[in-house]
Amino acid sequence: MTAENTSAPDHLADLHGEVLDAMSRRGPRHFAKLAFVLADADDPADADMARFRDRLLAADPGDELLTLWRRKLTAWDFEQSPTWSATTAPRTAERRAEIYDKLAFGADLRKALDAAVPVHEEAGPVTISREFEPWYTREQAANRSFYWTSYERLLRRKGWSDAAVSSLDEAAHAVVERLADPTRDTPYGARGLVVGYVQSGKTANFTGVTAKAIDAGYRLVIVLGGTLNLLRGQTQRRLDMELIGQENILGAADPNDPDALVGIDYQDDEDWPAKFVSFGARPSLLGAFDIERLTSRDRDYMALERGISALEFEKPDRTRPLYEPANLHAARARVMVVKKNKSVLEKLVTDLKKIGPILGEIPALIIDDESDQASVNTTDPKKWEDGKVTRTAINGQISKLLKLLPRAQYVGYTATPFANVFIDPGDEEDLFPRDFLISLPRPTGYMGVQDFHDLDTIDGGEGEAEKKHVRGIYYSTGDRLQEALDAFVLTGALKLYRENHGVASGPFRHHTMLVHESVRMAEHAVLAERIETMWHNAAYTGPEGHARLASLFDKDFHAHADGSLPTPATYADLKPYVSGARRLINQGGGPVMVVNGENERDYAQPDLDFDRTPNVWKILVGGTKLSRGFTVEGLTITYYRRTTQQADTLMQMGRWFGFRPGYRDLVRLYIGREETLGRGRNAKTVDLYEAFEAICRDEELFRAELARYAPLVDGRPQVTPAQIPPLVAQHLPWVKPSARNKMFNAELVEVRSPGTPIEPAAYPVDSKMTARNTERWKPVLAALSGTSTTCLLLPDDTSPLSRSFQAATTVISHAQLLSVLSSLEWEDGNVLAPHLAYLSQLDGRLAKVDDWLVIAPQRTQRNRIEATVVDQGPFSLFRRSRQSGKLSFGRISGLEHRLYAQQLVNQPDSASPGDSSPVLGAAQGVVLLYPVVEAAQDDEVKAVAATGAASADRVTMAFTVIPPKAAIDTKQQLVRFRTKDSTRPDAVIVKAF
Structure with missing residues (x-):
């Protein structure tokens, strides 16, 4: 039952508040025993569990007792790897049951609490991390939580639910615990990345991280807040309003003296002071520490006009370094929000250099908002000289900051992480997130991918999300x-x-x-x-x-x-x-x-x-x-x-x-559903909605793959951040994950091409390698020898008439084709490797391909030059030219041959009456095989014509492989990447599957 008189003391809620406070550091314990100890002797009934249950059953949503338990149960439900639990996962019924067991609650009380506070089973943050040394425990966080507690209260006043606050708490804690202990003797600078959704509240997360980090002992916080004053000012105001607070903004100024307020921020802001957090007094007077701002709403970082004293840290014990607890927790924190601008960052670097040796003692936190913009080094490694890395302006200044501050932790925030994970992990001065990557959950109430794209529709038709919110622009219906x-x-x-x-x-x-x-x-x-x-x-x-x-x-x-x-x-x-x-x-x-x-x-x-x-x-x-x-x-x-x-x-x-x-x-x-990409002859019509859907699938798949590899195995990570890039996929071939100048370190690890030709163009020039490759095709050539089939090309957009050509044909097993392709040698890196990663899975793991129809086309009688190849045949030889100065041929397959093969793949199990052409099954693919001699080798061509035998070292066995359309799983991802690590060129990267 709720308190009838709201002004009367609520003894039951007061007692439960005391008990739950006592559990803040050590987790749930036997509730009745602790309540009996803390209960007022005059009212022992307050410790009665039956009274507690009855109150819950009758409680209004705003009941104080219910609010206390909703917050505490939700926090325990969400907590990652708590010291009081080694067996249950967060956000599960099993975790809730364990909590009840430790509280020693009976079945009736459990039922009442479950009804009042259901378990939130939505996914939490996903963490890919290197092993780290635990230091930031929940108990330590509770011991020093002045700014976090203030921020948490503000979020609740803004209407955040208990689940939303606990989720933010959980994610922010996961970041801070992976930073280095600010009091450790040996400096270490962690590098991490937090991935949110576009416009999903990343600022709230890094505000929470900042609050927890300065509570824990970080004393210099540098927020890189965008590339425009507009964006930097937005971030500054948000931190001032929700974290730094009125008293720190005012300093010693009297808020009631208009003259004292001249020149102080926000006097013209309609939200000042009502919506700015207030601590009631200067934090230093309340047993905490003050925050000094080195930037303001309207002013970015300037060369310090009052000398370097603003960056000098006071130490009660000058004989000890700043990072020792006795000094650290008495020092003020400095916070600045800095634009990603070369001159601004240069001023900051110059001022920091003036401080001298104490820089090595300052636990610092650098938060990089939109970290894939401007921060990433986009200088082509091919332009580096003598192993010296050439850096872009912003990347170079951030690198200098990290060098100057050996105790600086770098945490990037972005909704589009692909450029960040393609950074060279071996470049120690760059920003690769070597220590952790945390993917934030989709927040409650957020409108995102699923609200505009029906990702689960099978036939590609218009789904409910599209009907509600999307209006396509087609040329036929006007703009x-x-x-x-x-x-x-x-x-x-x-x-x-x-x-x-x-x-x-x-x-x-x-x-x-x-x-x-x-x-x-x-x-x-x-x-x-x-x-x-x-x-x-x-x-x-x-x-x-x-x-x-x-x-x-x-x-x-x-x-x-x-x-x-x-x-x-x-x-x-x-x-x-x-x-x-x-x-x-x-x-x-x-x-x-x-x-x-x-x-x-x-x-x-x-x-x-x-x-x-x-x-x-x-x-x-x-x-x-x-x-x-x-x-x-x-x-x-x-x-x-x-x-x-x-x-x-x-x-x-x-x-x-x-x-x-x-x-x-x-x-x-x-x-736009019909928009033009490119200009002139290269112009093509694309569907912007389809493009967005493809990259949404890329993003969702990336998050799903992170979640797949995140659980620890035997207490150890399955993968580390350096092994993340293979989890980056590309669904639409013309939409790359990131700009070309951010992908210098990216290389293809897999290309999936159901129903699409795979046609390598760069074949070896080395004659010995060519001969060995030709020999490896011998079993297939033997099966083709002596066969002849009429291949009928049906009318299509290219011609209103049927056409045909002759070809030798055979059917080989998937294993046989894979054996041949896997054994081929390549001169300038294995150009087929990303495709082999895909084809190797068509044995049933990804999809099932039974066998392959091999077609060796014959040229027309008039232009035909026939010869045996490795004593098999004869076969038509095809003349092809390499591109100037390159290994690549200009083209391989003939247009009609490719169209014919594509018709078979596009319409499996179909044939016209009386048609003698092969019929392709839905689980069959097509291989076009060409014995190629280089057009420049006229003498070789003449010799072949005279003898009828082609030398194996002069014939390049070129091919086109078209897998069946069904050779794909339901995820439909098409391309995967990995990152080149300059220090570990032969390192094994996590398998794609």
């Missing part, structure tokens, strides 16, 4: 830009309607639309002018405009409305709110704002500052700067038509991912 503008107005009106019908107004402070078609600034201006014209001609106040809005409301927004949120039954009920939405969008100089520029001043637009501007209701037109790091608040309508060939660039453009409280059913993505 739909007017419809997108109408949707923006409608959703604005729906937000105003919901505000007026009981939905909290907080989530609807901003309402935005993003239009992203090009990276070219000139095109942005033209597009913005076009949108302005469309807006003014839209007639939103007249009958034509209302008719258009009513039609769109009925067929789209009303049809897909969330039934739990207020939505008008008819457009007539919504119509009064349309004028209000239009007015808000049109305020401040019009509906459109262009977001681009060549320098910082171009981004100093008041309406871009979502923190300081009360209401941003705007259509944002822009390019790259809107696609990385920058959070577009209130984003509801996205109009997207820009192509790129890099998965990480494409994924970072997904600004429509994020949290949409109270309006997720209103979110719409207008995306």
Whole structure:
């Protein structure tokens, strides 16, 4: 039962709070015994378990006792590898049962708690880590938790659920425990990477990490906060508001003295001071330590005007190093948020050098937000001279920081990790996450991949997610830009309607639309002018405009409305709110704002500052700067038509991912389904939605593979971060995981090609190697000898008529083909290796291929030169030319031969009446085999024509292999990579399977 008088003391909740506090350091213990010891002698009934159970059964959601247990049980449920449990996994019924056992709770009480606090079984963070020395225990974390406790309280005030807070606690703890102990004698700098989702709250995670790290003893925190002041300022404000707090910002200034506040941050911020965390007094007066900011909201790091004293650390005992506990825990922490800019970082490096030997004593933490941008060294290793690494500007400055601070820990944060995991692990001064990689879970309430892509549909048809949120742009139906503008107005009106019908107004402070078609600034201006014209001609106040809005409301927004949120039954009920939405969008100089520029001043637009501007209701037109790091608040309508060939660039453009409280059913993505990639002869039409889906699959597969290898085996990691790159996959061939200049250390480890030709072009020049390769084909050539088949090519796009050619054919087993291909030698690295990794699994592990139809085409009688090859045949010889200065031939298979083979693969088990061509089964593949002589070797060709025998060292057995379409598993990944380690060129990399 709940307390009837809320002002009366709640003895039961007070007692349970004391008991649970006593368990904070050592985990669950016998509850009744501890409660009996702590219970007030005047009220021993407070320790009665039956009274506790009855209270739970009758409790309201806000009951204080229920709140205490919900928080504690959730924290214990989520805890990774606690000292009090060596057997149960977090977030499982088994873990909860173990907790109850240790608490010595009976069946009735367990049942009541399970009903009140269900086990959260959603996945937690996934960690790939090297073995590390444990130092940051839960007990130690509880002993020093001033800033973390403050941050945790703030999150709860913001409405975070117990599960969300515990999940953040768990993930932040996992990062900090893998950093080096700040009090250790021997310095060590850990390198790690935290992978979140695009716009999923990574800042909250590294704020939690910072809080826990400074509580534990880290005294210099450098946050690399993006490449623009706009982004850096966002991060600074967030840390100031949620971690550093009012008292540390004000310093010694009297908050009640206006003169003392001149020049201090946030005096013009509408959230100051109410929403900024407050400790009640300076932390140093409360037994903790203060934080000194070396950057502010509007000012990046500057050369220290008041001398180097700001970076000098006070030591009560000057005879001991700073990192000893007696000195460390009395020292102030320094925090700075620094833009990734060469000159800014140079100033910081210069100032640090002035400090001298104490640099080696400072436990420092460097957090790199969007760590795959600017931080990665993109200089081609081929350009390095005499083993000296050439570094890009930002990468070089970060490397200098890490050298200057031997106790610095580096933790990168990104949603697109592929560039980071392709860094050379052997480059000790670079940023490869050698110690750990942590993949954060998808947060509750987050709109992401699954909300826009139906990844589980089998036939590729439109699924529920696509119907609700995605609107394709096809050439045949027009560009739909007017419809997108109408949707923006409608959703604005729906937000105003919901505000007026009981939905909290907080989530609807901003309402935005993003239009992203090009990276070219000139095109942005033209597009913005076009949108302005469309807006003014839209007639939103007249009958034509209302008719258009009513039609769109009925067929789209009303049809897909969330039934739990207020939505008008008819457009007539919504119509009064349309004028209000239009007015808000049109305020401040019009509906459109262009977001681009060549320098910082171009981004100093008041309406871009979502923190300081009360209401941003705007259509944002822009390019790259809107696609990385920058959070577009209130984003509801996205109009997207820009192509790129890099998965990480494409994924970072997904600004429509994020949290949409109270309006997720209103979110719409207008995306190009027929967009042009490239120019001129190289231009091709691509499907942007398909591309996004492919990279979403890449990302989901990468996370799934991390989860697969994360569990320890016999207490040891299955894989380390250096073995992660083979887990990177590529589903769509034209979308690479990262930009070319970030993939110098990446090499293919596997290429899957169901139904697609595998055709090596670079064959050996060395005659002895060529002869050995030709001999290895002898059993296949023997089986082909003496056969002749008419291969009928059916009419297709290339020709309205049937064509045919003659060929020798045979069928060989999968094992026989694999044996031949695996034995071949290659001059400049095994060009077939990534394909062999795939073909070797078609014995039933990945898919089952029974056998292969081998086709050795014959040239027309007029052009035919026949010869025996290794005493088999005769066969038609094909003349091919190598590319200038290369091992590669310009082409191998003939067009008609390849089309014929592709028809067999595309339509297995089919044949026309009277057709003598082979029939291919669904579990059969095709091999086209060509004895090739180089066109430049005219003497050899003439000799062959005269003798009818081709020398094995002069014939290159070239081939094309087309696996059956069914030769793939349900994951559909196509490409895998690994990273070259310059210090371990022959190292074994984790197997792909």
